[in-house]
Amino acid sequence: MATIHVDGQRYDVEGSDNLLDACLSQGLDVPYFCWHPAMGSVGACRQCAVKQFKDEDDTQGKLVMSCMTPAADGTRISIDDEQAREFRASVIEWLMTYHPHDCPVCEEGGHCHLQDMTVMTGHDRRRYRFRKRTHRNQYLGPFIAHEMNRCINCYRCVRFYRDYAGGTDLGVFGMNNNLYFGRHQEGTLESPFSGNLSEVCPTGVFTDQTHSEQYTRKWDLQFAPSICHQCAVGCNISPGERYGDIRRIENRYHGEVNRFFLCDRGRFGYGYVNRDDRPRQPEWRSDRDDAWVTLEVDAALDHGADRLRSARRVIGIGSPRASLESNHQLRELVGEEAFSTGIAAAEQRCLDEMHSLNQRCGLPTPTLREVEHHDALLILGEDLIESAARVGLAVRQAAQARRETLAAERDIPAWNDAAVRTLGQDRYHPVFIAYPIATELDDVTAARFTLAPDDIARLGFAVAHEIDDKAPAVAGLDPATREAARDIAAQLMAAERPLVISGGSLGCEAILQAAGNVARALARRARRGGVLLVRREANSTGLTMIGGKPLEWALDELASRRADAVVILENDLYQRLPATLIDVALATAETVVVLDHQRTATWAQAHLGLPAASFAEADGTLVSLEGRAQRFFQVFDPTYLRPATRIHESWRWLHVLRGDIRRHPVADIALDAVTRDCARANPALGAIVDAAPDADYRVHGLKLAREPHRYSGRTAMRAHLDVSEPRVPQDPDSPFTFSMEGYNGIGRPREEVAFAWAPGWNSPQAWNKFTDEVGGHLRAGDPGVRLIAPSPGAHAYATSIPEGFRGRDGEWQLVILARLFGGDETSSRAAPIVARAAPATLAVAADDATRLGVDDGDRLEITGQAGSLTLAVRREATLPGGVVGLPAGLAPVLVAGEWVRLAVSRGGGGDEGGHS
Amino acid sequence: MTESARRIASDAEGFILEAEDRRAIAHERDHYEQPQAACIEALKIVQHRHGWVPDAAIPAIAEVLGVGPADVEGVATFYSLIFRQPVGRHVILVCDSSSCFLNDYEELRDTLSERLGIGFGQTTADGRFTLLPVCCLGACDRGPALMIDDHTYGPVDPGDVADLLEGYA
Amino acid sequence: MSASRYHCQLRQGAAERRAETHPLTWRLREDGAMLGLDDYVEKDGYAAVREVLNHRTADDVIKTMKEANVRGRGGAGFSAGLKWSLTMKGPDIPRGYLVCNADEMEPGTFKDRLLLEQQPHLLIEGMILAGYANDSCFGYIFLRGEYLEAARAVQQALDEARAAGWLGPDIAGSGFDFDIALHTGAGRYICGEETALINSLEGKRANPRDKPPFPGQSGAWGKPTVVNNVETLCNAPGVMHHGAQWYQDLSGDLSDDGGTKLYGVSGKVNKPGLWELPIGTPASELLERAGGMRDGRALKTWLPGGGSTGFLLPEHLDEALDFDTIGKLGSRLGTGLMTVVNEDQSVLSLMRNLEQFFARESCGWCTPCRDGLPWIVKLLQALERGEGERGDIEMLDKLADDLGPGKTFCAHAPGAAMPLQSALKYFRDEFERGVTHPAGVAHAEPIPVGEA
Ligand SMILES: Cc1cc2nc3c(=O)[nH]c(=O)nc-3n(C[C@H](O)[C@H](O)[C@H](O)COP(=O)(O)O)c2cc1C
Ligand code: SF4
Ligand code: FES
Numbered sequence A: 001m002a003t004i005h006v007d008g009q010r011y012d013v014e015g016s017d018n019l020l021d022a023c024l025s026q027g028l029d030v031p032y033f034c035w036h037p038a039m040g041s042v043g044a045c046r047q048c049a050v051k052q053f054k055d056e057d058d059t060q061g062k063l064v065m066s067c068m069t070p071a072a073d074g075t076r077i078s079i080d081d082e083q084a085r086e087f088r089a090s091v092i093e094w095l096m097t098y099h100p101h102d103c104p105v106c107e108e109g110g111h112c113h114l115q116d117m118t119v120m121t122g123h124d125r126r127r128y129r130f131r132k133r134t135h136r137n138q139y140l141g142p143f144i145a146h147e148m149n150r151c152i153n154c155y156r157c158v159r160f161y162r163d164y165a166g167g168t169d170l171g172v173f174g175m176n177n178n179l180y181f182g183r184h185q186e187g188t189l190e191s192p193f194s195g196n197l198s199e200v201c202p203t204g205v206f207t208d209q210t211h212s213e214q215y216t217r218k219w220d221l222q223f224a225p226s227i228c229h230q231c232a233v234g235c236n237i238s239p240g241e242r243y244g245d246i247r248r249i250e251n252r253y254h255g256e257v258n259r260f261f262l263c264d265r266g267r268f269g270y271g272y273v274n275r276d277d278r279p280r281q282p283e284w285r286s287d288r289d290d291a292w293v294t295l296e297v298d299a300a301l302d303h304g305a306d307r308l309r310s311a312r313r314v315i316g317i318g319s320p321r322a323s324l325e326s327n328h329q330l331r332e333l334v335g336e337e338a339f340s341t342g343i344a345a346a347e348q349r350c351l352d353e354m355h356s357l358n359q360r361c362g363l364p365t366p367t368l369r370e371v372e373h374h375d376a377l378l379i380l381g382e383d384l385i386e387s388a389a390r391v392g393l394a395v396r397q398a399a400q401a402r403r404e405t406l407a408a409e410r411d412i413p414a415w416n417d418a419a420v421r422t423l424g425q426d427r428y429h430p431v432f433i434a435y436p437i438a439t440e441l442d443d444v445t446a447a448r449f450t451l452a453p454d455d456i457a458r459l460g461f462a463v464a465h466e467i468d469d470k471a472p473a474v475a476g477l478d479p480a481t482r483e484a485a486r487d488i489a490a491q492l493m494a495a496e497r498p499l500v501i502s503g504g505s506l507g508c509e510a511i512l513q514a515a516g517n518v519a520r521a522l523a524r525r526a527r528r529g530g531v532l533l534v535r536r537e538a539n540s541t542g543l544t545m546i547g548g549k550p551l552e553w554a555l556d557e558l559a560s561r562r563a564d565a566v567v568i569l570e571n572d573l574y575q576r577l578p579a580t581l582i583d584v585a586l587a588t589a590e591t592v593v594v595l596d597h598q599r600t601a602t603w604a605q606a607h608l609g610l611p612a613a614s615f616a617e618a619d620g621t622l623v624s625l626e627g628r629a630q631r632f633f634q635v636f637d638p639t640y641l642r643p644a645t646r647i648h649e650s651w652r653w654l655h656v657l658r659g660d661i662r663r664h665p666v667a668d669i670a671l672d673a674v675t676r677d678c679a680r681a682n683p684a685l686g687a688i689v690d691a692a693p694d695a696d697y698r699v700h701g702l703k704l705a706r707e708p709h710r711y712s713g714r715t716a717m718r719a720h721l722d723v724s725e726p727r728v729p730q731d732p733d734s735p736f737t738f739s740m741e742g743y744n745g746i747g748r749p750r751e752e753v754a755f756a757w758a759p760g761w762n763s764p765q766a767w768n769k770f771t772d773e774v775g776g777h778l779r780a781g782d783p784g785v786r787l788i789a790p791s792p793g794a795h796a797y798a799t800s801i802p803e804g805f806r807g808r809d810g811e812w813q814l815v816i817l818a819r820l821f822g823g824d825e826t827s828s829r830a831a832p833i834v835a836r837a838a839p840a841t842l843a844v845a846a847d848d849a850t851r852l853g854v855d856d857g858d859r860l861e862i863t864g865q866a867g868s869l870t871l872a873v874r875r876e877a878t879l880p881g882g883v884v885g886l887p888a889g890l891a892p893v894l895v896a897g898e899w900v901r902l903a904v905s906r907g908g909g910g911d912e913g914g915h916s
Numbered sequence B: 001m002t003e004s005a006r007r008i009a010s011d012a013e014g015f016i017l018e019a020e021d022r023r024a025i026a027h028e029r030d031h032y033e034q035p036q037a038a039c040i041e042a043l044k045i046v047q048h049r050h051g052w053v054p055d056a057a058i059p060a061i062a063e064v065l066g067v068g069p070a071d072v073e074g075v076a077t078f079y080s081l082i083f084r085q086p087v088g089r090h091v092i093l094v095c096d097s098s099s100c101f102l103n104d105y106e107e108l109r110d111t112l113s114e115r116l117g118i119g120f121g122q123t124t125a126d127g128r129f130t131l132l133p134v135c136c137l138g139a140c141d142r143g144p145a146l147m148i149d150d151h152t153y154g155p156v157d158p159g160d161v162a163d164l165l166e167g168y169a
Numbered sequence C: 001m002s003a004s005r006y007h008c009q010l011r012q013g014a015a016e017r018r019a020e021t022h023p024l025t026w027r028l029r030e031d032g033a034m035l036g037l038d039d040y041v042e043k044d045g046y047a048a049v050r051e052v053l054n055h056r057t058a059d060d061v062i063k064t065m066k067e068a069n070v071r072g073r074g075g076a077g078f079s080a081g082l083k084w085s086l087t088m089k090g091p092d093i094p095r096g097y098l099v100c101n102a103d104e105m106e107p108g109t110f111k112d113r114l115l116l117e118q119q120p121h122l123l124i125e126g127m128i129l130a131g132y133a134n135d136s137c138f139g140y141i142f143l144r145g146e147y148l149e150a151a152r153a154v155q156q157a158l159d160e161a162r163a164a165g166w167l168g169p170d171i172a173g174s175g176f177d178f179d180i181a182l183h184t185g186a187g188r189y190i191c192g193e194e195t196a197l198i199n200s201l202e203g204k205r206a207n208p209r210d211k212p213p214f215p216g217q218s219g220a221w222g223k224p225t226v227v228n229n230v231e232t233l234c235n236a237p238g239v240m241h242h243g244a245q246w247y248q249d250l251s252g253d254l255s256d257d258g259g260t261k262l263y264g265v266s267g268k269v270n271k272p273g274l275w276e277l278p279i280g281t282p283a284s285e286l287l288e289r290a291g292g293m294r295d296g297r298a299l300k301t302w303l304p305g306g307g308s309t310g311f312l313l314p315e316h317l318d319e320a321l322d323f324d325t326i327g328k329l330g331s332r333l334g335t336g337l338m339t340v341v342n343e344d345q346s347v348l349s350l351m352r353n354l355e356q357f358f359a360r361e362s363c364g365w366c367t368p369c370r371d372g373l374p375w376i377v378k379l380l381q382a383l384e385r386g387e388g389e390r391g392d393i394e395m396l397d398k399l400a401d402d403l404g405p406g407k408t409f410c411a412h413a414p415g416a417a418m419p420l421q422s423a424l425k426y427f428r429d430e431f432e433r434g435v436t437h438p439a440g441v442a443h444a445e446p447i448p449v450g451e452a
Helices: A019-025 A082-097 A113-121 A156-164 A194-200 A264-274 A297-310 A324-334 A345-360 A389-409 A417-424 A453-467 A479-494 A509-524 A540-546 A551-559 A579-588 A650-661 A671-681 A683-690 A764-769 A831-836 A846-852 B003-012 B019-029 B035-050 B057-065 B069-076 B098-102 B105-116 B158-166 C037-042 C047-055 C058-068 C080-085 C112-118 C120-133 C148-163 C194-201 C230-242 C244-249 C283-289 C323-328 C347-361 C367-384 C392-402 C412-426 C428-432
Strands: A002-006 A009-013 A049-053 A062-065 A076-078 A144-146 A171-175 A178-182 A206-208 A236-242 A245-251 A314-317 A376-380 A431-435 A447-450 A498-503 A530-534 A565-569 A591-596 A608-611 A620-623 A628-632 A812-817 A841-845 A859-863 A868-876 A883-887 A899-904 B090-095 B129-134 B146-148 B151-153 C096-102 C136-143 C179-184 C225-229 C260-267 C273-278 C299-303 C337-342 C435-437
Touching: A002 A019, A009 A019, A049 A082, A062 A082, A082 A113, A082 C367, A082 C392, A113 A764, A144 A194, A156 A171, A156 A194, A156 A389, A156 A417, A171 B069, A194 A206, A194 A245, A194 A264, A236 A264, A245 A264, A264 A389, A264 A831, A297 A565, A297 A591, A297 A608, A297 A650, A314 A324, A314 A551, A324 A540, A324 A565, A324 A620, A324 A650, A324 A671, A345 A509, A345 A530, A345 A540, A345 A551, A376 A389, A376 A453, A376 A479, A376 A509, A389 A417, A389 A431, A389 A498, A431 A453, A447 A479, A453 A479, A453 A509, A479 A509, A498 A509, A509 A530, A540 A620, A540 A683, A551 A579, A565 A650, A591 A650, A608 A650, A620 A671, A620 A683, A628 A683, A650 A671, A671 A683, A841 A846, A841 A859, A846 A868, A868 A883, B019 B035, B019 B057, B035 B057, B035 B069, B057 B069, B090 B105, B098 B105, B098 C260, B098 C337, B098 C347, B105 B129, B105 B158, C037 C120, C037 C148, C047 C120, C047 C230, C058 C080, C058 C120, C058 C230, C058 C244, C080 C120, C080 C225, C080 C230, C096 C120, C096 C194, C096 C230, C112 C120, C112 C148, C112 C230, C120 C136, C120 C148, C120 C230, C136 C148, C136 C194, C148 C179, C194 C225, C225 C230, C230 C244, C260 C283, C273 C283, C283 C337, C347 C367, C347 C412, C347 C428, C367 C392, C367 C412, C392 C412, C392 C428, C412 C428
Parallel strands: A002 A076, A314 A565, A376 A431, A376 A498, A431 A447, A498 A530, A565 A591, A591 A608, A812 A883, A841 A868, B090 B129, C096 C136, C096 C225, C136 C179, C260 C337
Antiparallel strands: A002 A009, A049 A062, A049 A076, A144 A206, A171 A178, A236 A245, A620 A628, A812 A899, A841 A883, A859 A868, A859 A899, B090 B146, B146 B151, C260 C273, C299 C337
16 A cells, blocks of 8 residues: 555555556546556556656656556655646647547547547647558458557557467557558458457557447447356456447456456357347247248247147256246246256266366366466366457466566566566466367467377376375376376466366366366365366356256157157257257157247247347346356347337246246236246355346436437437337336436446446546456446355365277267357357358368378368268367367267267368268 | 569569578577577578568568567568568668768769669669668768668769769669 | 778877777777787787686676776766666576677767777677676677678677687686677667667567666566667776776866767868767867868857757857766767758758658657657758748747657657757747748648658
């Protein structure tokens, strides 16, 4: 703590901060550009100048850059000082010399940091009367649009992209006032975090191209606090809607989870919400040979209820991409005994193993913010950038944090970014990764082991044994692996906060058990460590906590006619098990009811299809991989602009359907009641009622606004439907209104912030006004509740250690490799993600490829138990021989871990990913 | 086809980092703690062979040094003696700094320009000369000064230009 | 007559140069050729290295250098001994680097070139001493890319010195290991700024680094690093050989600073050139040695030490050319090589030329320099063409002020601001003559397309 004096006022601030950070944390406005809370100071833009005085008697003072000056105890500064103000005005004036004067037609207008700072410094007249220099723009792929003429050369893009996120294909070129920020040649930005450029850039050089194509001003968007549904990390997002479509997704600050950054799958994967082919009305056919008819809600429910009532036995298939509430309502409908999670057995075993480890391995799960403070990491069987990208970004920060430690030893403050990097060079906290192929985090690893899954497990078991010899030893370990295990164990033990990361991506339980042993060993040796286990889908963790039977059980019940009706919740079964199994089960069922927001292969098998709300039209609760229950709120009312729409939350459909089946006329139900029911029925989920404020939460007696106060065009936007403007939709489920009328200020702290806006701060930098300190926590507390804590006590080690991997003659073991773009069910339906995804290829070890006589691009037919696929070959120098790698997200013809045969496929035939 | 056009064409055909250059770059790398330090020297090695640094050389150098292509391009476009466009057989660097300026550099520049029919940053149609300005050549006691390829001349009277250029075929 | 190849030459004959009074140049050959190892050793060369490495401690070297008060000849005048005493050393600190700044690009400066081309062994000897004092593990000579002659000489000298055991392991049987590599640049004035130089040495864009941390704490690759100018380092052998007092006495009563300085004169004088003279020698003596103004034109103004120093007037000619005296006049000694402007020459045009240089050479890192300098250039061009507007000169005042020390990231922009500020002070009328338009009235585009 330190006391500083700003314009005569005393403030108690964090002495380890710089003055800019300290002032902003106190709510004082100091303009800045090159500084960023997550990236520290470099002193380039000179916008943050303030006057510093030596002592009380110094009236002269001198200008300093507040971002480069420590907030040392007793520091005296003035922000208001005339010379400082004038200098800051000069800086803006210089920056604007080449900047286009086109705010009214510029896409960034209205959430532009440069615009905010220009107003803040009072620059309103152009005195520069000479020619501006101009640039040509580059094509940077489907996500990011480039407009270099807007650049003010703050260097934030390259600092984020390269220094923070480890990208190598964005740079700064040229010198003097002829700088160019772009790629060395046109092409798709390679970093999976490129979307953050749109928020990191203080102006509109790098903008969200998916937004440009359906552009709306920030103030004309309707927002709600939401949770990303594209993986299990649980990043907080602010989706913005206009005219019934999601127009963009911005980062929503959460002090413990995503903080300032999202991955590109989360930011750009929303397109499935806007698809034209989405089911919007109930669809019905009494026989699968009949044509679909669309029905009104009551008729649809009556048909559904009649069929289900008359069924012998109804089972339900839930979904790890649906909310707790929806899964719970389905389970209520069919009964616990008849409820399947909709997850394939192999994956479910892994999920159960992870859940049990989280409760019993003795180590807690760190939040993403905490991950960044772990100082030795062992990653077993996960390619984090592909499977949980935001965790991967946090791991990179954890590795790089070593530099801050080294810098601190030389009195270099952590915020002095360039100096910290210079001193630290490429010295990182030790990170060890074991995965079948190279990963994008390899550049910060101390050692990387490319191994077959069983060997990854053995390495893990060996590490556990080295840490605690009570953990079982690995028989027949080769000396090199033993040496590696010893080294890893030593580094984990030497660390203050070792972290073990593993997960279900490879579908290998042995790896999870090995990770569990390492965690237990660390816990027994009293290390303040952590364990983080990666799940695949947005609610994998939550659904595991509700529990249910695996998908195979459900299919079997149907195929063997033990059940004749099934209700399938937001789940495309064809993405989970081979089509043959599903076809048989669904064809045998007398009644198939499908609720989904996508027209999936499963939907195509339904008798009754009920149009479910996507995350954008629904409220609900998800449990993230860290065991955090988080509520997402409805962004817009789908009927407002499309009155024919009959989309409802699945939990709402199921509630009414249940009533109809029992012939109980049911009143509508609101979210809070469902959440409460769900909490009551699942004691482990008891705390979810506290995950967010109830619908009756008010600030100053007001609900919270979903629309910024400048929201415009509301009377006009429905004029083509009806000249009289309807009453705004009512929202019984949440404290938010579908309106600009409501609270949106910063004075009263609130956890759930739909969009970041504060007086004078229209850009995402406005988040600084909502946090207790810059980069800290939301003042009202970060949203969500943690549900899982490890129980203390000695826990038994797992003892079944697999044999070492041995290749087979003529057969290869198949691994499924997680894939960020194209690897999940819903975002794969978004056009920009499809455009960005690399074509699916089969990874073959270089030697194996040579032996097979195939090269990159040649096609191989891969045959397993249930069928075969034909794919182009990609030689992988790092993949161990005897293993082949298939990208996740293809039709599940082949199963992770099975042994497959390979045959060179002649001719150009065979469609990628298609099954035969 | 002019010389420079030919060079551009040959570059488009694909760039190969010669084994000898690769070795020279690898050798430079050993002088420093980090391979990136050899970046400027690597660019110079490529430039020595080709006269300039073709686009395709950037990723090739990046690969040898184990850095990103953006790093190499960032460096290549920062330094004035690295040419990212084809240049003539001879490069004339004319000192345009204060002492030469006071010794009538502008006259010398104009004479050169007129004689060659090109301005700064341009190459003569026959691919013989490229004209560039350069920071104070440290020949202020004999300004105006200029450098052609490896040699510095000064003072260069505008009347001497014709003779001087004769020496460079 | 045809233009002749440039070869740098000291304007003092052997008769004037003696070991006791001309420590930097007494050994130079009359023909201007490079002094080889044998000649150098014969003239006491490497004697200081042998003596110091075997008989004196690093702290002792630093103490002597501090007492001698050898002030940095790169332009800033910071005491070399003091700088060396701030270099981090110790059991937990890795050995770092000693870097010679041979990037000489300051407009009007041509002194380091002489030492590099003709007496590289003196530099090497100085670097070994500095390396020893700072416990450096390795040295680099950062030489500007255009100095090809110097590169040949330095490389030859390095090879000779290494072959003779003056570089490499266990120098002169002292147990001290040290070697030096030549690193040549690829242009850009900003590389001379010591932290930009380090970035350039690391193969990066030559953006400066913020201080603190100073290079002595965290320099090249995060190791303690000392950067000194060629001439500064060339003073070390003499100081260590003859002692601090001798060095102090070299300048007699001329200055509080000790030693000699390579001074020079360029511009329209009869005999422009370079001299080694006691520090504090007045400019009038230099001008006299330079044979006075050419063509009988009168002196209008002069820059004392390069393009980044402030203009002085004829009335200042008798002041001592040392750091403090020139500093008190509101300028800087800089590199100590004066540039003269005669009565026919326009200060406005010269300023335009200088600012074009500074604008072009801005590294592009910080806003005032990157975007302020081009604006200055355009204003000066407009004034030069007689197309200035009312308010332009006030704008120049403001820009010069805003680009001053402490406001920009490094000293490049202040270097551009200083001559402008002094020109506006002494020659304001020249600028005022360019103002012909009222403010804000539309007029012809002052900058032709393509030049903007
Ligand atoms: C823009 C700029 C250019 C510089 N160029 C040079 C140079 O070419 N040579 C030099 O020795 N010092 C140069 N300096 C000074 C160096 O930053 C540094 O002060 C000097 O190398 C330190 O050595 P010294 O203490 O021995 O003088 C320059 C400084 C600035 C700001
Ligand atoms: S003052 Fe100029 S040269 Fe120095 S850092 Fe700023 S932009 Fe670069
Ligand atoms: S924010 Fe301080 S200099 Fe840019």
